[in-house]
Amino acid sequence: MTMALEMNKLDTNKKVGLFLVSAIVLAVLPFVVGGLLGNSWLRIIDFALLYVMLALGLNIVVGFAGLLDLGFIAFYAVGAYTFALLGSPHFGIHLPFYITIPLGALVAAFFGILLGTPVLRLKGDYLAIVTLGFGEIVRIFMNNLNAPINITNGPQGINLIDPVKVGGLSFGKSLEIAGHSFNSVYLYYYFFLALTVLVVIMAWRLQHSRIGRAWVAMREDSIAAAAMGLNIRNIKLLAFSLGALSGGVAGGLFASFQGFISPESFGLLESVMILAMIVLGGMGHIPGVILGAVVLTVAPEVLRDVIGPLQMHTFGRMLIDPENARMLIFGLALVVMMLLRPEGMWPSKRRKAEFDDAKKG
Amino acid sequence: MDIFLQQILNGLVLGSIYALIALGYTMVYGIMGLINFAHGEVVMMGAMVTITVVTSLMGAGVNLPGPILVLIGLVIAIPACALLGYTIERVAYRPLRNAPRLAPLITAIGLSIVLQQVAILIWGRNYIPFPSILSHDTVEIFGASITVLQVMIIVLCLVIMAGLLIMVEKTKLGRAMRATSQNPGVASLMGVNVNTIISSTFMLGSALGAIAGVMVATNYDQAHYYMGFLIGLKAFTAAVLGGIGNLGGAVAGGILLGIIESLGAGYIGTLTGGFLGSHYQDIFAFMVLILVLIFRPSGLLGEKMADRA
Numbered sequence: 001m002t003m004a005l006e007m008n009k010l011d012t013n014k015k016v017g018l019f020l021v022s023a024i025v026l027a028v029l030p031f032v033v034g035g036l037l038g039n040s041w042l043r044i045i046d047f048a049l050l051y052v053m054l055a056l057g058l059n060i061v062v063g064f065a066g067l068l069d070l071g072f073i074a075f076y077a078v079g080a081y082t083f084a085l086l087g088s089p090h091f092g093i094h095l096p097f098y099i100t101i102p103l104g105a106l107v108a109a110f111f112g113i114l115l116g117t118p119v120l121r122l123k124g125d126y127l128a129i130v131t132l133g134f135g136e137i138v139r140i141f142m143n144n145l146n147a148p149i150n151i152t153n154g155p156q157g158i159n160l161i162d163p164v165k166v167g168g169l170s171f172g173k174s175l176e177i178a179g180h181s182f183n184s185v186y187l188y189y190y191f192f193l194a195l196t197v198l199v200v201i202m203a204w205r206l207q208h209s210r211i212g213r214a215w216v217a218m219r220e221d222s223i224a225a226a227a228m229g230l231n232i233r234n235i236k237l238l239a240f241s242l243g244a245l246s247g248g249v250a251g252g253l254f255a256s257f258q259g260f261i262s263p264e265s266f267g268l269l270e271s272v273m274i275l276a277m278i279v280l281g282g283m284g285h286i287p288g289v290i291l292g293a294v295v296l297t298v299a300p301e302v303l304r305d306v307i308g309p310l311q312m313h314t315f316g317r318m319l320i321d322p323e324n325a326r327m328l329i330f331g332l333a334l335v336v337m338m339l340l341r342p343e344g345m346w347p348s349k350r351r352k353a354e355f356d357d358a359k360k361g
Numbered sequence: 362m363d364i365f366l367q368q369i370l371n372g373l374v375l376g377s378i379y380a381l382i383a384l385g386y387t388m389v390y391g392i393m394g395l396i397n398f399a400h401g402e403v404v405m406m407g408a409m410v411t412i413t414v415v416t417s418l419m420g421a422g423v424n425l426p427g428p429i430l431v432l433i434g435l436v437i438a439i440p441a442c443a444l445l446g447y448t449i450e451r452v453a454y455r456p457l458r459n460a461p462r463l464a465p466l467i468t469a470i471g472l473s474i475v476l477q478q479v480a481i482l483i484w485g486r487n488y489i490p491f492p493s494i495l496s497h498d499t500v501e502i503f504g505a506s507i508t509v510l511q512v513m514i515i516v517l518c519l520v521i522m523a524g525l526l527i528m529v530e531k532t533k534l535g536r537a538m539r540a541t542s543q544n545p546g547v548a549s550l551m552g553v554n555v556n557t558i559i560s561s562t563f564m565l566g567s568a569l570g571a572i573a574g575v576m577v578a579t580n581y582d583q584a585h586y587y588m589g590f591l592i593g594l595k596a597f598t599a600a601v602l603g604g605i606g607n608l609g610g611a612v613a614g615g616i617l618l619g620i621i622e623s624l625g626a627g628y629i630g631t632l633t634g635g636f637l638g639s640h641y642q643d644i645f646a647f648m649v650l651i652l653v654l655i656f657r658p659s660g661l662l663g664e665k666m667a668d669r670a
Contacts, residue, residue: 133647334471
C-alpha cells in the first residue's frame with residue numbers, strides 16, 4: 001500500500017526515468033563488476049540475486065502473513081534436490097531446466113502445505129520452533145537417505161548437476177562473442193535477474209491483491225479477520241505454499257549454478273540468514289527486503305576480503321580466523337541492529353509508524 | 362526384554378538431563394512468555410568452562426579425586442553461566458520488552474551465534490574430550506547395565522529439581538516469581554521488583570543449564586561448540602511436551618522425551634524393516650514436538666493454551 005502511494009506521488013515521467021535508469025544499471029552491472037573486480041565478485045552478485053528470491057519468498061510468509069518461519073531453507077533444499085535428482089548422473093536422468101525448475105517449485109509448494117497444515121493453530125515462537133524442527137527433519141533425511149536405497153547420496157551430496165541449457169547454449173561454459181570470452185557467471189546473472197524480476201512482480205502483485213490484504217488482516221488480528229469472512233486456513237496455507245514456491249525456484253537455480261549440492265548447504269544458519277535479511281531490510285517491504293538480501297550477501301564477502309589483510313596490516317599476524325570474525329560480526333550486527341533500529345534499514349511507512357508509536361507509548 | 366530395559370535406563374539418563382535444561386526454558390517462558398533461544402549456548406558454555414577448569418587443575422598437578430575436581434569446575438562454571446544468563450537478559454531481552462516478538466528472537470539468535478563464535482575462538486572447532494577422571498564402573502539391574510556416573514546424574518537431577526520446586530513453592534523469591542509470572546504489573550504494585558525477578562530467573566535457569574552441560578559432557582565424554590543447539594532444541598521440546606511454563610511439566614516432559622527417544626532409536630530399525638536406522642534418533646524429538654502441538658498444545662500438565670505465544 002505505502003509503496004504504491006510513494007510511487008503515485010512521482011509523476012509518470014519520473015517513474016519512466018527511474019525504471020530506465022535501474023534497467024540500464026542492472027543490464028550493465030555484470031560488465032562493470034566483472035571487468036573491475038573479476039568473475040568471483042560477479043558470482044557473489046549472482047548469489048545475491050538468489051538470496052533476493054529466497055528473501056522475497058520468506059517475506060510472503062513472515063512479512064505479509066506474519067507467520068514466523070525458521071525452517072524456510074527446507075524449501076530451498078527441496079527445490080535444489082528435485083533439480084539435482086532429475087538432472088544429474090546420479091539417477092542418469094537429464095530433464096531440461098524448464099521442466100525441473102517448475103517441478104521443484106511445485107514440490108516445494110507441496111512441502112509448504114505439508115508444513116503448514118499441522119501448524120495452522122500455532123503462532124509466534126511456537127511456530128518458529130516447529131518450523132525449525134521441520135527444517136532439521138528435512139536435513140536429517142537428506143543426510144541419511146543413502147541407505148538402504150540411495151536416494152540423496154547422503155552427506156556426500158550430488159555432483160555434476162546439469163547446467164541450464166537454452167537451445168544449444170549451455171550456461172555451464174564460457175560464451176565466446178567477437179573474440180571476448182564471457183564466463184558462465186554472466187549468463188547466469190541475466191537468467192537469475194529475469195527470474196528475480198518475475199518473483200518481485202509476483203510478490204508485488206500479491207501484496208496489492210485481495211490475498212495480500214487478507215494476509216495483512218490476518219497478521220494484525222486473525223480473529224477479526226475470520227469474523228470478516230476470511231478463510232484463515234486457506235490464506236495461511238496459501239502464504240506457506242507461495243513462499244515455498246519461490247524458495248523452490250531459488251533452490252533449483254542454486255543446484256544448477258553450483259553443479260553440486262549437499263545437506264551442509266541447508267542448515268539452520270541459512271534459515272536464520274534469510275530471516276535476518278528480511279528483518280534487517282524491513283519486514284514486509286519489498287524494496288527493504290531486496291536491500292537486506294543484497295547487503296547481507298555482499299557484506300560478509302567484503303568482510304572476508306577485508307578482515308584478513310586488515311589484521312596482517314595492523315597486528316602483523318592473524319589474531320582471529322577471518323571466517324570466525326565474519327560470523328562474530330554477523331551475530332553482533334543482528335543484536336545491535338535490533339536494539340538500535342528494530343524496524344530495519346528501509347521499513348515501509350506503515351511499519352515505521354507502528355514502531356514510532358511503540359517508542360512513544 | 363533386556364534391550365527394552367536398557368533403552369529405558371538410557372532414556373532416563375538422557376531424560377533427566379533434558380528435564381534440567383527444560384526447566385531453564387520453562388521458567389523464563391513462565392515469567393516473560395518468551396523462549397530464550399540462547400539457552401542452549403549457556404549449556405555449552407557450562408560444559409566448556411568445567412572441562413577447562415578440570416584440565417588446567419590437572420595440568421597444574423592438583424591431585425584430587427575426580428568427583429571433587431568436577432565439583433570445583435562446577436563451582437566456577439555455575440556463577441559464570443549465571444552471569445551469562447544475566448547478560449543475555451540485559452542485552453537481548455530487557456531493552457526489547459515492549460518491542461514486537463520478533464525483535465528479541467533475533468537478538469537472542471544473534472547472541473547465540475556470538476557465543477558459538479566466542480567458543481570457537483577460545484576452544485577451537487574440534488570436540489573437546491572430557492578428562493577421564495570419573496569412574497565408568499557399571500552396575501547390573503535386571504540384566505541391563507548402567508554406569509555409576511549415570512546413576513549419579515539421575516539422582517543429582519532429581520535432587521536439584523526437587524530443590525527447585527520447593528524453592529518456587531516455599532521461599533519469598535519463589536513467591537515473587539510466581540506472582541510475576543501471573544501478572545507482572547500487579548506484582549510490581551505489590552512491591553515485587555519485577556526486573557530483579559526476571560534477572561534471577563534467567564540466572565537460575567542458566568545455573569541449571571551449566572550443571573546439565575557438565576552432565577552431557579561427562580555422559581558423552583566430550584563437548585563441542587555446537588552441542589548447545591540440538592540439546593537446547595530437544596529440551597525445549599520437553600518443556601512443550603510437559604506444558605510450557607509448568608515446572609513439574611518440564612520434568613515429566615524431559616524424562617518422557619528421553620525415554621521416547623531412546624526407545625525410538627532402539628526399535629526404529631526393527632519397526633521399519635531396516636529402512637530407517639538409529640541415526641534417525643534426532644527426528645523423534647521433532648516429531649513429538651509437532652504431534653504435541655497439533656493434538657495437545659497445552660502440553661501434558663499445562664493449563665494454558667499455546668495461544669499465548
